[in-house]
Amino acid sequence: MEEFAQLLDRLVLTPARNGKITLLVDYFRVTPDPDRGLALAAITGDLDIANVKPAMLRALVNERIDEQLFAYSYDYVGDLAETISLVWSADEAVRANAAPSLGDVVASLARASRSDALRLVERWLDQLDASARYALIKLATGGLRIGVSARLAKQALAQFGNVDVVEIEELWHGLKPPYEALFAWLENTAEKPQSLAAAPFRPVMLSTPLEEPDYTRINAEDYAAEWKWDGIRVQLTAEGGQRRIYSRTGDDISHAFPDIADAMDFEGTLDGELLVGRSAVDGIEIGAFGDLQQRLNRKAVSVRQLETHPAFVRVYDILFDGPDDVRALPFAERRERLETFVKKLDPTRFDLSPLVPFAGFEDLVELRRNPPHPIIEGLMLKQRSSSYVPGRPKGPWFKWKRDPFIIDAVLVYAQRGHGKRSSYYSDYTFAVWTGPETEPHLVPVGKAYFGFTDEELKRLDAYVRNNTTERFGPVRSVRAEPEHGLVLEVAFEGLNRSKRHKSGVAMRFPRISRLRWDKPPIEADRLETLEALLRDTEAVD
Structure with missing residues (x-):
């Protein structure tokens, strides 16, 4: 597990695509079967561990530390796996035992009942350090969120074996973890596997x-x-x-x-x-x-x-x-x-x-x-x-x-991000004005978490912390008044009517295109602007 944990840590902290590919290639080269294939399956989303659930892990950690303390910690960190890995109080007698390999973990969980699986996880959490505990929980619950797509993992395989990624993609659906035949072919120790998948996927042409x-x-x-x-x-x-x-x-x-x-x-x-x-x-x-x-x-x-x-x-x-x-x-x-x-x-x-x-x-x-x-x-x-x-x-x-639509909206809520952004408030809900012009109020119309630089993220995070009015778990309500607040210029591809949103509209692919530190919130757009745009698009239909 330690090697897998180190891989995840490095992937999260490596923003460049080519850097991630190099890390994966190096891991495939030095890690034996079946661990490298199981790591690959976890990254591509093809590893299914069904008998460990987040609610079970919350109950387990509450056996070790004060429930309120864990709640405060989870609120601050914003990620369940990271919180448990940091606050876990290990049994030192168990910790002296050798840590399990990735293959041991997957094989043991596959054989275990739900109750047995939870006790296995408990024992492993005692044996592992914080980094490996994080990797274990992410492995068991899915959703690694390390910035590596299945496509990028396949490109790393292609580079590892010096073959075209098309060959990997055409074989993929006929293969199963831990992909030992695939790795043997890529290392030139066996013939290329024959695709056993009926009606296989053919890599698409992109524009x-x-x-x-x-x-x-x-x-x-x-x-x-x-x-x-x-x-x-x-x-x-x-x-x-x-x-x-x-x-x-x-x-x-x-x-x-x-x-x-x-x-x-x-x-x-x-x-x-x-x-x-x-x-x-x-x-x-x-x-x-x-x-x-x-x-x-x-x-x-x-x-x-x-x-x-x-x-x-x-x-x-x-x-x-x-x-x-x-x-x-x-x-x-x-x-x-x-x-x-x-x-x-x-x-x-x-x-x-x-x-x-x-x-x-x-x-x-x-x-x-x-x-x-x-x-x-x-x-x-x-x-x-x-x-x-x-x-x-x-x-x-x-x-x-088509050119994107652009509106000015006001920041109203912020939520902690995930992975390397888990220490920042990086997910932003924004709103526009509605109601009488003499007594306007804000109604949320969308949420975005990209479109800004790392430096802008730091400024946004500081602004959120300094202008928080209420807390709701990992979410903060941000001060937003006609004369005090932060205006975000938001670009989006289109609008749909929505019964789920109080505003009645839902944005398609919203992203922050500019931070309007210079603009007073009262000058942000009104809901009527979006409603008119929606009527115009419906009229075209």
Whole structure:
């Protein structure tokens, strides 16, 4: 566990992507099986330990220290694993025993009942130091939050074995922890494993943002234009009787969308945008992203959710046409195949992303400024001669998103962050004014935790501490009055109506774009501004 704990510590404290990859490669090189594979599974979210729950750990720690003292400590630290690891009062007689390895921990928890698992954790907490205790709790409860995505971990594997990350991704869904066959291949001591996954994931092709130097290269002869829809990117693969729906990162999300999986009566692999809506006379009527969120991140979906939030896929590319791999074909030829392919599919679950005609770049400027639907984020521009290449090549595909909306809002609540931010108030809730102008009051409209520098975070944290009016566990209420408060310039992609928020609106992808230390709070925006923007987008619909 000590080596795994050291890895987590270093990953949290290493902000650079390449630095994280180097740490992972070094760990894979010096750590034996099965520990390195189990660490990999924990990082990628593929290690499931079901018999240790946070509530059990809270009860356990209260057996060792005063309950109120722990509550105060948890309030200050803001992270359960970090709090327990710091305040745990170890049994010195047990501590003299040798600490367990990562493999010992995982194997023992897999065999244990829930009550036995808790006592195992108790014994290990006595044996480990604070850093390893933190790693143990994070391992057992999930959610490492160390700034390493599954994709980055796979890139580290590719660098470790000097292979293309595409090879790793195409094998991944046929492998299981602790990945001993995978590591043997990467170390050249065994043959490459054969993918045992039916309907495997194929790494997706990504676009790059369109920037001003590239404007001159975009013309109707060389590029096709499509709308960029505000859903989630999915890959649909049906082969040999297996049907799978993958996210763009290769996560299997089929269980959350059985209505789509049931309608995948084809052989091949399609690329598209997952949306929600309902069948209409002239096609499928699209719902807002907030409607799609009702279906995301669920282990199971209810019959009512299937009825009220039916899903469909707007298809825009084809990778396999039956058994034929067509990724090497030019986009224009793949598009012709796709048009024929989609005609055979259920029109209530699949439709074709339309091409957007344009004569010159000026047409695109106007289309981007005034799209015909509020669920459109901007434009996709695809080189007609481009093959389907995994990764993010520069030039074949561009995305040209609409300019974000911007409002001024007032900071009203702050919450402690996680990981290396756990000592800072870094999650901010902001509000706008409503009510009579003579007696205005603030109503929260969103929350953001990025968009500022490390130096700005320190200033924000100090401001929160010096202007706290109330405490609610890890949350602080911040002084916010017409003449005293902090104005945040907030950028966001769009708005949805929301019954969950008192304001009645929910922001899409809010982030802090500027700190307005110079602006008095009373000059921040009013709720009517957001309501007018929401009406305008609905009118477009």
